[in-house]
Amino acid sequence: IINDAYASSVVEEMNLESLHQKPVAVYLNGEYWGIHYLSERISEKYLEYVHEVDEDSVDIIAGNYDLITIGSNSDYVEVLDYLEDKDVSEEDHFQYIKDRIDIDSYIDYQIAEIFLKNYDWPQNNIKLWQPKNSEGRWRWIFYDLDAAFGNPAYNMLVHATTKSGSEPKKSTFLFSELLRNQEFRDQFADRYRELLETELSAESLSDKLDEEISKITADLPEHIERWGSPLSMKEWYQNVESEIASFIEERGCLAEENLIEFLDLSDYRFPCHQSENPFNNGELVVMPNPNRGEFALHNNSGEELLGDLKIYT
Numbered sequence: 387i388i389n390d391a392y393a394s395s396v397v398e399e400m401n402l403e404s405l406h407q408k409p410v411a412v413y414l415n416g417e418y419w420g421i422h423y424l425s426e427r428i429s430e431k432y433l434e435y436v437h438e439v440d441e442d443s444v445d446i447i448a449g450n451y452d453l454i455t456i457g458s459n460s461d462y463v464e465v466l467d468y469l470e471d472k473d474v475s476e477e478d479h480f481q482y483i484k485d486r487i488d489i490d491s492y493i494d495y496q497i498a499e500i501f502l503k504n505y506d507w508p509q510n511n512i513k514l515w516q517p518k519n520s521e522g523r524w525r526w527i528f529y530d531l532d533a534a535f536g537n538p539a540y541n542m543l544v545h546a547t548t549k550s551g552s553e554p555k556k557s558t559f560l561f562s563e564l565l566r567n568q569e570f571r572d573q574f575a576d577r578y579r580e581l582l583e584t585e586l587s588a589e590s591l592s593d594k595l596d597e598e599i600s601k602i603t604a605d606l607p608e609h610i611e612r613w614g615s616p617l618s619m620k621e622w623y624q625n626v627e628s629e630i631a632s633f634i635e636e637r638g639c640l641a642e643e644n645l646i647e648f649l650d651l652s653d654y655r656f657p658c659h660q661s662e663n664p665f666n667n668g669e670l671v672v673m674p675n676p677n678r679g680e681f682a683l684h685n686n687s688g689e690e691l692l693g694d695l696k697i698y699t
Contacts, residue, residue: 387421388598388599388602388626389532389533389535389629390407390423390529390531390532390534391407391408391409391423391425391598392531392594392598393498393502393504393528393531393534394407394528394529394531395597396498396502396585396586396590396591396594397494397498397528397585399585400585401490401491402491402494402495402498402525402527402528403433403436403515403525403526403527404527404528405426405427405432405528405529406426407423407426408423408424408601409421409422409423409424410422410423410424411605411608418608420608420613421602421605421609428446428455428513428527429455430444430456433446433515433517437517443517443519444456444457444515444518445457445458445462445515445516445518446514447462447513447514448512449512450508450512451463451466451556455513457518461486464486465524465560468482469559469563473566474563474564474566475566475568477569480569480570483564485523486523486524488523489573491525491526492525492526493573494577495525495526496546496561496574497574497577497578497581497586498528499528499546500542500543500545500546501542501578501581501637501641502531502534502535503535503536503537503538503540503542503633503637504531504533504534504542505536505545506532506533508546508557508561509557510530511530512526513526513527513529514527515527535630535633536629536633537633538632538633538636538640538641539640541644541648542644543648544648546561547561547562547565565649574649575645575651578641578645582641582642586638588635588638591637592631592634592635595626595630595631595634599626603619603678603680604678606622607619607680610622619680619682620682623681623682627684631684
């Protein structure tokens, strides 16, 4: 239930558009319907208050480019057509792309989707926008991360550049082409390294996870009683541990390995290390923390722990 909202909180300081969300208790005609998330909606009004652009002067497209939400997709189609005809490894052609696409934002967006392992992307969940003016450049919108997390070893760089299976060529073409340019490759690798030390560090990810968990734990027992799923608070904590907590503990080093191998980096100085959060080093972790009297203890060290446990209230 927290995947999407948690992912959005992770990227909120990055250079991309994301949706603020908060949990709410829903009642219909007095009947309790459980925990739902109230979220901002991607629209021209959203862009107006986020970027102070005229809501009548924006293009919003989806499905990579073939679904028009508002405005036109013609400018983005021109970009893709240009890439098909030109060698983007050459500086003048790459400059053309930088004039049409916000490269800094695009790199942050790609890293966020790749690092968080949004498996239902890029063949789905693509939306981008631009203001209709001479300075306007395309930017991507980060949303719908319900299929994120899980296996921390999964190589999303391969996933994001594979032109096969259910993924149409248009979903991977832009990223694959830009990776042929050395300036883009270097910028992508440098920014990935920076984010692995900041917003995407295990410590930062763990803190944000604790915050997201604390927002709903008080209402979870009633939600569970209403729907019978998950079966218990214990099961929910176990799901969070197996799907998200273990992912954020291991993902940094594994993502680094994927990056080094994929880009053939011989000199990549990100100091890979395990997180310094309580999920390591033979310690127990209390989830959620803080809590209101209902919690679970998890040993994530992979080793048996022998000793006395005292809990004080």
